[in-house]
Amino acid sequence: MWNAPIALGPVRGIVEIPGSKSITNRALVLAALADGESVLTGVLRSRDTDLMMQALRDLGVMVKVLGDRATGTTVRVVPDQMYGAAVNCGLAGTVMRFLPPVATLATGASRFDGDPVARTRPQGEIIGALRELGADIEGDQLPLVVRGRGSLRGGAATIDASRSSQFVSGLLLSAPRFDLGVELRHRAQRPGAGLPSLPHIEMTIAMLRESGVEVLTPADTSVPDAWTVLPGPIRAIDRTIEPDLSNATPFLAAAAVTGGEVLIPRWPEETSQPGDVFGDILARMGAEVGLTDRGLLVRGPKRLRGIRIDLHDVGELTPSVAALAALAEGPSRLTGIAHLRGHETDRLHALATEINLLGGDVTELEDGLEIRPRPLTGGVWHAYADHRMATAGAIIGTAVPGVLVDDIDSTGKTLPGFADLWVPLIRADEVPAGTPGSH
Template identity: 55%
Template sequence: MTEASEWVAPRPDGAVRGRVTIPGSKSISNRALILAAIADGPSTLTGLLAARDTTLMRSALTSMGVGITEADGKVTVTPGSLKGPAAVDTGLAGTVMRFVPPVAALADGVISFDGDLYARERPMHVILDSLRQLGAEIDDQGTGRMPFAVNGSGSLRGGVVRLDASGSSQFVSALLLAGARYEQGVDIRHDGKPVPSQAHLDMSIAMIRERGVHVDTDEPNRWVVHPGPIAARDTAVEPDLSNAAPFLAAAAITGGSVTVTGWPEQTTQPGDQLREIFARFGADVSLNDEGLTITGTGNLHGVDLDLSAVGELTPVIAAVAALADGPSYLRGVAHLRFHETDRLAALEAELNKLGGDVTQTADGLEIRPKPLHSGVFASYDDHRMAQAGAVIGLVVDGLQVENIGTTAKTMPEFPDVWTQLVTRV
């Protein structure tokens, strides 16, 4: 592979056809690691994603005293006495920067947090202020951002916490995952606009309940986690359905057929909505024992989609929409302005730079397809933006995707798997 900044997206000679195996879900992997780290005994995880985000999570937990070993493709997590001093590198991983501080509040000692340059721009005040309400001592120099330190005493009081989680469901998930270990549990009360990515919240709640934790969700915008042990549980991690998006897009755009193997019949992953999304674009969708197959029909229609539950799919969906036969409207994703980068501004800038006609709205994008020309598609060190660039390269000769290596965040093998699929037509 050439240098990341010079990666030329391959353009197929015809319809893209093939089978793709996607590595484990980042969302499930990092939740499983957190829960295993504070469980009442060792847990074994199979199919765990091996990528930058999970490596950062593993390093964060081991730095605080958690034992993590790997053999024969299985990862064993052995809870330990959480303690500092320790330094956590969050990279750009939202699950690390948001899920680990509530665990660090249980440690005895100082746990410091810092990450990539852009990570220092991501707002952290919601989770930090929430932990303060629960009895934690936080030193962030009044910035509400990284770097910061959690000064733990070995336990946390817990109790009622009021927050506005309209910027990210991860603020709620972070407290849900650790809450059972707090002395009073945690009573989370959201006050604000609707919490985005409800499917990720459902995932967190399901995984906690599977480990014997009592969670009340009867009242809207309130989640009560009762104090108690978190049972050790061996976990098989599903494929990361969100990472399937560009491969399925290749079939829809080129009139080909791509099967993603191992697609679960039932799942809490929001990426499962790709089935409905590609059907709306006009593709044929089939799910059987082999996996999920998308077959392009030669017609790629504009869409009007509420992506509030699947915001992370927006970059790839926007790329597909830019190649459709009519305008598209992507809604419910204002929170993407605070992801790895401002994804709405980035998509507007990069698609328009190639000749597109994209306008930001209050909560999304309006995309009016126009002929696109070659150029450099900036990734902003964002794996989903890099994947979107690869998708545009299916129809634009010589498109260069800046820093394709950033896809290592959740799928290190993406450039090679993509090239093999696209050039095998």
């Protein structure tokens, strides 16, 4: 049990956030499939990214760590002939969904498995699409076996990606190496089910284009929910990984909850990361948010307002937003996030359960949460082996004495050493310089 430190006053500090997990794992896959050596700077070292690097090594790619800094790691990636391997996915959605397409390009059978909870996560949709493209795969969920033949035909495929945008990204990342590329169309089995987390698909497309790949999107063709990736080489390029903006959200939330000030250095002016939206959410809840020459600066309000918001495109922010809503003065309604039931845990049920166990008043909706603030009390906050649930408990603990998070180490999935950053922030007295402007 980790005793979440309560803030005795407004928190003030500067928090250096390492590289984005989403960008890191996409960059690693593209580098592994490229036509030459790539050097990646600012790579996040976490359980998910370490699993990705080890899986690529097991498949035959050279991935060498050159050096570590507080802001990230430098990694050299040299592609090579790939062979079948045993791939440990852990609980990483990017590994279990991005690497089966890669394994179709290897020679030999690759067996994919992971943590027990990973065996329950949605996977069948991307496997079905890969079969349409000519892949030989045994199983529809972990554990599964991909029998690679060194190449894949590719072509047209239909997929229901309403439960995870990673299904689309996983196919697009490897598509240039397929003989015919990919013509992918999303078609939901459930009427009205849209694509979640569109910014992550846009991130994938932007990184493919940076690597010299030709991609046609709905904006290019006027065909909704359809993408075409033309076959061809993936150019080897050196990349610098942005800070992980979603990992920054708990620290910014601490400023909002306590009326304090937190600065996140190196916040990009333009980015495809969904975490960038969190500043706008905080502003709607009453905080001052400004992008300064030093980074993103958040000043918390005297009173935190509730919010009604559709989080469909930025669902990963939900645990932080729900924690803020539980501490706000007015009711909140978070919608558009039914797909969170298929993440590391059923996040909607988990958030409702844990907030209510502390005395809150949360109702699960079909696609979200209705949160009516009530005075909360201390108690055990269960993380469900989910890094975002653990940080949500830490946020609530800044304002509620006696909150005990049962598995703070689950934050190692995307941000190892979270507690070592969190505790000094809650106790820090450094005032960041800068004047908030508009974000």
